Amino acid sequence: MAVDPWTLEQIRKHIDEGLPLTRLFNIDVLEAGRDRARVRLGEGAHATRPGGSIAGPVQFALADVVTYALILATSHDPAAVTVDMTINFLRPAMQLPLVAEAVPLRAGRRLFTADVRITEQPGGRLVAQATTTYALSGGTPALTGDPGRV
DSSP states (O other), X not given: OOOOOOOHHHHHHHHHHHOTHHHHHTEEEEEEOSSOEEXXXXXXXXXXXXXXXXXXXXXXXXXXXXXXXXXXXHHOOTTOEEEEEEEEEOSOOOSSOEEEEEEEEEEOSSEEEEEXXXXXXXTOOEEEEEEEEEEOOSSSOOOTTOTTOO
């Protein structure tokens, strides 16, 4: 059973209202569709740690939010929750904005796994990579024919 994906505006509104950390960290949803989602961590002192690099927990939140946006676009499942995330910090992120892009690796009936890449902008230097897994609520199956479905 195919599910109508949420519009980008619906996803933005849901995330803004339901995840207050996005306002705190200045995270904006740029794009959310079946094949990928992108979010941006904007300028501000809210994200840095001593030494000037972007804090790891902020990058973790960025990876989590972009995966949630991808799930909303593909599965229309606002009750989905994170069950696992592995993040590799490849180099210090020293400049904002950061952009995180998520693509589906596997979209099953119960679990949704995505690959996330976080880059510095402009220039696109890769600073972190994450693999995220969400538990779907079971009320809404993933889209039929999703290229990430295995």
